[in-house]
Every structure is written in structure tokens, then in C-alpha cells.
Amino acid sequence: MNDVITTGPMRSGFVVLALAIAAGSACAQQNVYTPYSSQQAREHSSSANLVAVGNVSYGTPFRALMLDYQLHTGEHIDTNPTSQLRAINAAQNNKAMAVISRPLMQHEVEAGRFATRVGAEALIAVVNDDNPLQSISVSNLSNIYLGRSRTWMNGKRINAFVAESCVNDTSVYRQEVLHSGLASADVVPLSDESLLETVRSTPGAIGLLPFSSLDMRDLGNLRVLHVGAVEPTYTTIFSGAYELSRPVCIVTDGTPTAQQKQFIDFCLNDVGQQTLANSGRTPLPAAHFAYFDTNTDMSNVQPDTSFALEPDFTGDY
Numbered sequence: 001m002n003d004v005i006t007t008g009p010m011r012s013g014f015v016v017l018a019l020a021i022a023a024g025s026a027c028a029q030q031n032v033y034t035p036y037s038s039q040q041a042r043e044h045s046s047s048a049n050l051v052a053v054g055n056v057s058y059g060t061p062f063r064a065l066m067l068d069y070q071l072h073t074g075e076h077i078d079t080n081p082t083s084q085l086r087a088i089n090a091a092q093n094n095k096a097m098a099v100i101s102r103p104l105m106q107h108e109v110e111a112g113r114f115a116t117r118v119g120a121e122a123l124i125a126v127v128n129d130d131n132p133l134q135s136i137s138v139s140n141l142s143n144i145y146l147g148r149s150r151t152w153m154n155g156k157r158i159n160a161f162v163a164e165s166c167v168n169d170t171s172v173y174r175q176e177v178l179h180s181g182l183a184s185a186d187v188v189p190l191s192d193e194s195l196l197e198t199v200r201s202t203p204g205a206i207g208l209l210p211f212s213s214l215d216m217r218d219l220g221n222l223r224v225l226h227v228g229a230v231e232p233t234y235t236t237i238f239s240g241a242y243e244l245s246r247p248v249c250i251v252t253d254g255t256p257t258a259q260q261k262q263f264i265d266f267c268l269n270d271v272g273q274q275t276l277a278n279s280g281r282t283p284l285p286a287a288h289f290a291y292f293d294t295n296t297d298m299s300n301v302q303p304d305t306s307f308a309l310e311p312d313f314t315g316d317y
Helices: 013-030 038-044 061-073 084-090 106-110 138-145 172-177 192-201 211-215 234-239 258-268 270-278
Strands: 050-054 077-081 097-100 113-128 159-163 188-190 205-210 222-224 245-253
Touching: 050 061, 050 084, 050 258, 061 077, 061 113, 061 245, 061 258, 061 270, 084 097, 113 172, 113 192, 113 211, 113 234, 113 258, 113 270, 138 159, 138 172, 138 205, 159 192, 172 245, 188 192, 192 205, 192 222, 205 211, 234 245, 245 258, 258 270
Parallel strands: 050 077, 050 097, 159 188, 159 205
Antiparallel strands: 097 245, 113 205, 113 222, 113 245
């Protein structure tokens, strides 16, 4: 059964954008969060009002959002890490919010589930100017990071690095690049800043790090690779065209309850979006929809093909 992203009638981009601007204005007016002290947070969170299941373990985007929400509001959220399918089933009758990293499927939509997209998780691959590579496939990235490919086509040794923020059991790196396997012992985890500096100065280097790093640092002599001939941009990430990405969605049974909506609004306001960026995830693009969810019609969103892909040599790498 195919994944879907819409649940209602198609809406024009103008109407969706107008609704988004209105929603964004409402969030700006209503959601003013003053951080609680640690003592206030403990006193206010004596009982859990919200339950979240699914991708909620340590190191996930949701965990960072949850902790920041508790700090700013004092509201406690109980969590139960589980599979995405079980999480979606657990959302029945709004007993819990399900946190998933894929669009809803048709039968889930028909069962009344409603998914709000609050951000995305995306990886970029970088090399230095000495490497003529322009594009690489996910399968070849997998071969490099699993230790199956150790040299480039010119015979030079591959030196692979990965950002520490990408290394957790539910990350795009673990699921899409390593396929839940173990990385080669030669792969070196580094902080974002150290990774960029190391790839700049290391012959034959390649590094994987969060897309959000692009917004914060000057890449200098580094080049961001296209993956599967698709450039990583906000458009390609949120349309699903870029392979090394997946959404961060909160699923409820129909329209969110008032308490659930308060948390979702927090995730979508400036504080929550900054939390996503700080945790290495991709916040919603300001130029897109302020209230951008998986029930919004995406039929008019096309992959960004404005780049000219002209590899310096034939072949993937």
C-alpha cells in the first residue's frame, strides 16, 4: 500500500500559504513561553497529562523537544519507546501521541489518524575540493560506511567521518546508511565543527552531518554532494525527493486535544524549531508553511531541479 500525504481535498498553494501565515501569527501571539526553574518544573510535573509513544528514546528529535517543553511549561510527558506501527495503534482515542518518521499510510488516514509534521531529519555528505565527486548513491554511501568500499576510483584511500549527533539507533544514518548494521571500525565520529575541519584537510575524506549544519557554518572549500542526483534543499527534503531524509511527525487520533495542541504549537513555534536545529535536525523552512503537516496537500511541491548536475567523471564514485 502506498504512503500518502493528503487526507482532504486539494488546496492551492495560495490558500495553504494564507492559512499558514494565519496559523503562524496565532502561534506568535498565543505561545509565549517563559522557562520554569528546575524546582518549578518538578513541582508542576507531579502527574503526567500527556503520553508519547514511538520514536521517543534518547537521542531522537522528540526527546529534545520534550525536555525543552517541560522546561518552558512545567508540563510532564510520559514516554514509551516502541515501533511506529504500535505507536500509531496506541494513538487510538488519543490515549497517546505517536511520534513517527514517515508519512501516514492510506489505511491509517482512513482510520482517522492525523499527522502534524514538525520538522525533518536529513543528512548531507561533504567532500573537499580535491575530490571531483559530485553525486553519490545511498548504496555506495552504505558500502563506504559499512567498510565494503575502502578506496575511491583513483585508488586513493577513503577516510570516512560522521557527526556524533547522527549516531543513534533511530537516526537516518543508522537506518538508511547502515541499515541497522554496524559501521566500519575505520569510521570516525566527530563533532560537527571538527568533522568539517577534518574533511577540509584530509585527502580522500568524506563526512556525513546534519543538513541543519549548512545554516550555521561557512563550508569554505567543502562541497555538498547530491545524493542519487538530488541536491539537499528544503524543497527536496520536505517533498521526500532527497533520500537521506525523513519527516518528524506527531500523530493523533483525529484533531489533537487541547493539551496535545499546546505541545504541537510549542514544537512549531520559534523555541521548538530552534530546539530541533540545535539537536541537528531540520526545522521547517520559513518560506514554506508555518503550520506544515502531512495532511496538507503536497501535490504541487516538486523536487528542486534548478541545479546543473555535471559530474567530472562518469560513475558514482
